[in-house]
Amino acid sequence: MNLKGRHLIDPGDFSLLELESIFRLAEKIIENKDEYSQICKEKILGTLFYEPSTRTRLSFEAAMLRMGGKVLGFSDANVSSAAKGENIADTIRVLSAYADVVVIRHPKEGAPRLASKYSNIPVINGGDGGHQHPTQTLTDLLTIKKLKGSISGNTVGFCGDLKFGRTVHSLIKTLSRYPDNKFILVSPEELRLPDHLRHMLKNIAQVEIIETEDLETVIGSLDILYMTRIQKERFFNEADYVRLKDSYILTRNKLSEAKEDMLVMHPLPRVNEISYDVDEDDRAAYFKQAEFGVYARMALIAAQLGVGNNA
Ligand code: CP
Numbered sequence: 001m002n003l004k005g006r007h008l009i010d011p012g013d014f015s016l017l018e019l020e021s022i023f024r025l026a027e028k029i030i031e032n033k034d035e036y037s038q039i040c041k042e043k044i045l046g047t048l049f050y051e052p053s054t055r056t057r058l059s060f061e062a063a064m065l066r067m068g069g070k071v072l073g074f075s076d077a078n079v080s081s082a083a084k085g086e087n088i089a090d091t092i093r094v095l096s097a098y099a100d101v102v103v104i105r106h107p108k109e110g111a112p113r114l115a116s117k118y119s120n121i122p123v124i125n126g127g128d129g130g131h132q133h134p135t136q137t138l139t140d141l142l143t144i145k146k147l148k149g150s151i152s153g154n155t156v157g158f159c160g161d162l163k164f165g166r167t168v169h170s171l172i173k174t175l176s177r178y179p180d181n182k183f184i185l186v187s188p189e190e191l192r193l194p195d196h197l198r199h200m201l202k203n204i205a206q207v208e209i210i211e212t213e214d215l216e217t218v219i220g221s222l223d224i225l226y227m228t229r230i231q232k233e234r235f236f237n238e239a240d241y242v243r244l245k246d247s248y249i250l251t252r253n254k255l256s257e258a259k260e261d262m263l264v265m266h267p268l269p270r271v272n273e274i275s276y277d278v279d280e281d282d283r284a285a286y287f288k289q290a291e292f293g294v295y296a297r298m299a300l301i302a303a304q305l306g307v308g309n310n311a
Pocket of ligand 1: 052053054055056057127136267268269
């Protein structure tokens with residue numbers, strides 16, 4: 001597989017074989033971290049975060065530092081020249097001279113794609129508005145592979161904000177490319193998966209989907225439950241957010257109906273949609289998931305830079 005120099009804007013930018021090569025490399029890194037500790041020596045990762053982040057930015061930084069590379073960037077657009085009106089095309093042209101690979105998070109859908117058109121270095125979409133979050137998908141798939149054994153043949157429940165949830169959009173699109181996955185979509189009516197994605201799932205990927213507003217009636221049939229936060233920042237109207245924010249709260253009690261080996265995943269941050277008593281349950285996978293995010297991103301950067309022992 002040759003991913004050297006390639007952008008990752010949408011999870012569909014990589015074939016399943018290319019995704020598999022990233023997971024293989026991530027697993028090799030997990031097994032033998034020392035072997036990969038200097039492969040990015042002399043390389044620089046740029047991090048342009050126009051929207052808040054903990055995991056994505058810091059796991060990318062950790063990934064580069066753990067491979068011996070360096071990091072530069074900003075975590076707040078207000079301290080960059082964006083505050084003076086500079087557009088992303090000019091910013092990325094300049095970054096192309098300062099870094100070897102760049103990750104961009106932006107509140108506007110399509111901003112990383114636009115940046116990639118003006119970039120001489122690989123651009124990674126670190127999340128664009130309510131659109132896509134492909135490196136969260138790499139993280140999620142690596143987690144499923146490591147903890148469930150297979151990315152295929154699972155019944156996956158997505159619960160919460162399926163309308164604006166970019167992690168859901170990227171993951172469901174990608175899981176639908178693997179055989180024999182089924183999806184149960186649990187959301188309030190107002191936060192249903194967008195029409196274009198439901199159309200793609202039903203008519204193009206031809207996968208089975210069930211929609212419901214009631215988590216408790218379906219939890220027993222799930223292999224994976226992917227919980228999501230109701231995202232305050234995506235609502236135009238505070239009253240709607242307040243009305244919907246507590247639609248789903250997973251408790252240890254509710255887990256009693258779930259399979260013994262069901263995974264509870266969440267891209268994090270959580271607010272109150274998973275109660276803290278669930279953290280002690282063996283099925284809670286979300287902190288492990290955040291840890292796998294570092295290895296998935298190490299493998300991605302290494303592949304895009306063409307360094308290390310690419311799988
Ligand atoms: N999962 C995720 O994208 O988290 P952050 O917003 O903290 O980066």
